[in-house]
Amino acid sequence: MQKITPFLWFDGQAQQAAEHYVSIFHNSRIAQISHYGEVGPAPKGSVMAVIFELEGQEFIALNGGPGFKFNQAVSLFVRCEDQMEVDVMWERLSVGGETSMCGWLKDRFGLSWQVVPNLLWEMLQDKNALKSQRVMQAMMQMKKIEIAGLQQAYDAV
Template sequence: MPRRVRLNKQSVIPDSRVQRENRQAVQKITAFLWFDDQAEEAAKFYTSIFKNSKIGRILRYGEEAAKVSESGRPVGSVLTIEFELEGQKFVALNGGPQFKFNESVSFVVNCKTQEEVDYLWDKLTADSGQESQCGWLKDKFGVSWQVTPTVLIDMLHDKDAEKSERVMKAMLQMKKIDIKTLNDAYAGK
């Protein structure tokens, strides 16, 4: 007999063995990214960059979804694709051209070393990505990222206001963040 799952005081639904076996741990908050028709390409691009990453489940357009969607995507094409980067789950949607990414939302990547900053900066700006100020960039899909050395955050929050102000001034002159320059500013060099 299937186990019953209580949703609230009024409703109870059966929980089949198959549902229990196929259930994945649900992340409380998941970034859901709307692409025109590049969701699968984007998921493959991101998982090729981050070492601890993987592609998850893929949902394809069925007849009904293809009929009502304004995306123009054909039956059988990717509707959504789940992927994971460094333990953070994402979902990418092929939803059509109605919405575009902008800088009002960005993903921050905390980096421990200059080598990590350089690697991620080069990979994320490849193929027509755009550099911006203070460690910000847009990748080739228009998604905004902040490639941030963790030492920068520590320096900016230093109790010594003069040190943190020198670091801020140095950072404001940069596109890709340079840790040595930050350290020099912090030390007053």
């Protein structure tokens, strides 16, 4: 059992969200589904919570009702090995949601994600400040992160 587990509040969509996320990431599964009983804010027998794993990381999704909504103050950060993985994650996570700048998106459940290639972090930490600044400038113009555009900015110095 991991020490810290992200706990996500949904309004009746916990199971659908967990199933969606599990379908996107490898090494993922639904571990447990619990249901409301006689006492609870939702009808007896409806899904209360879903424990699921994404890439081995445990999450809990709760059907807590309409009281709280997700916002960009918290996001899930997806590290990608290459452009193909960025493209796949971006496409699958953004279906029914909305895309934003700098690799950020909201999925169809309102949860914010950042889809970022590992290479970006290497470039941003380059000892040559001009290179890292040019990469940052290029990234700030992108919605989905494009490694070719980052590389072009990096090599231009």
